[in-house]
Amino acid sequence: MASSAFERGRRRSPATSIAIYLGVLVFAVWILLPVWYLVVSSLITPSQLGIKPFPLVPSSITFDNYFAVLFGNTGGKGIGSTDMGTRLVPAIGQSLLVSSVLVVLNLFIAGAAAYGLSRYPFRGARAFELSVIATRIVPAIAIIGPFFVAFRVIGVLNTPWALVISYNVFTLPLAIMILKNYFDQLPREIEEAAKIDGATRLQTLWIIIVPIARPGLVAAGVLIFLEAWSEFFYALVLTNQLTVPPLLAGFQSVQQFNWNALAAATVMSMLPPTVLVLIFQRHVVGALTAGVGK
């Protein structure tokens, strides 16, 4: 095996190698250039930002923008007239709260449903599963009207609950699909062995299946977190800039605001999902591709 891999590696012509490394260079520029622009913008002063062409390699950097958006005004050091410094941290807190509550709730509810669909199919189970998949096509924008009206009546507009409730529209079907595919891959002998040992169905699920299914549950949890953290439209309509995305969008429309500070806030908003996905990369990609092509 080792020698054949060695031969394969050698068979590549120099021209092919050059083409591949050129391709990698183009790929790296395509991904990194916008990100690099954002990070540099967050690390320079407004006067550096005004230089033409934009200093892709700045002569000096500063962390003032980050201090400003995290801790409020830093002695008038160019934050403009925005109050981002007092609002970003609470918004990050609300985003974390909404996302975490949803992850926990959905893992229980979707986990139970996915396991039931996978192991104990009942009449209509397949139809339910297909309609869960079909909900991905329903435009979330299309059905926000009833939520807005109902939430105004029961008085949860502008609270985290408005989002915890409404986000189920996209997170719950996603979690059910991911977990159903995952449970389908686990061998059925597990249940049979547990049954012989005298365990009840619920005991089997809780004591045996849940620990085995941890990678799938982690992947589903990360994906739920990602969707909830990223959601913008419902947060825009149902709350007054409660979470991070509508807050960032709000700053864009503030007059006299400053791209350096917004860039720092934007970097902050990208960190949690990116770090989470990079840590659980294997699990997440595995879960996403498990049901593909079925």
Place this chain on the structure above:
Amino acid sequence: MAGATDLLGPKADRAFGLKLVAPAMIILIVLLALPTLLTVVYSLHDVPASGSSFGPFVGIENFTIIFSSPVFWRSAQVTLTFAIGFVVLSTVIGLAMAMLLNQRFIGRGLARALLIIPWATPWLVIGILWKWFADGSVGGLNAVLMMLGLTSDYHPFLSDPNTALPITVLAAVWRQASFAGILLLAGLQTLPEELNEAAQLDGANWWQRFSNITLPWLRPVLITVTVFNVIYAFLQFDVVFAMTQGGPGDTTQVLSVLIYRQLFVNTNIGLGSALAVILGVVALIGGLTIVRLFYRREMH
């Protein structure tokens, strides 16, 4: 005894399954089926701005108004242009990235990690990032074009009606191509290398191997990716809202932005809901068409 429990088993199993699924089912009926139904009902009424009642029943009048409105047709045209550019570019760039990252080269692990960054980035943040990246006075895109000697001065891409839509498409593609690339790369990794080697020994060139081995192997993944791309294309709101809010003029006013305007700026719930119904049907038809198209080709 054993026979009796065997007969009872499946029935008790089915009941247990239903019990496990029931909470999710109830939540989805209340939060998804009901609002969807209500939206359809709204679309047939002249709903008062307060939304406190359905208002008078008007039948298909909202739809007649929409279909005779040039604003709608202009928006439909923008949506379709956006969707075609988005679906084609996301799929093609995603496939190219997947094939590249499936080769052996130094730093491949790092490159694969990079592929994940755009996908993990919230849609809205992609809109904000690209809005400033393409900015006419402080943007990075202009800086690069200038340094490469392609332009002599900064160009305001997003306030130019000719470039606003292509740039919003590009921004959305930046994210979605990564998603396509992740799935397609996973598909490529399961392709047995022996298939390509055997074809190579038989004298098949790169293009023949690509079209006769790689593409057919990837077909199921490609279907999934394309269906996702079509749905995200028609439902895209965040990127356009952050970058242009539909402007300049109406050059980037996709249907989702038009729905937002009708529902929350003009507070015309009936008309907005009718637009939403139309968008939902279009997204559904788009997704189904892709599935049909691919499967039909498979039959030949």
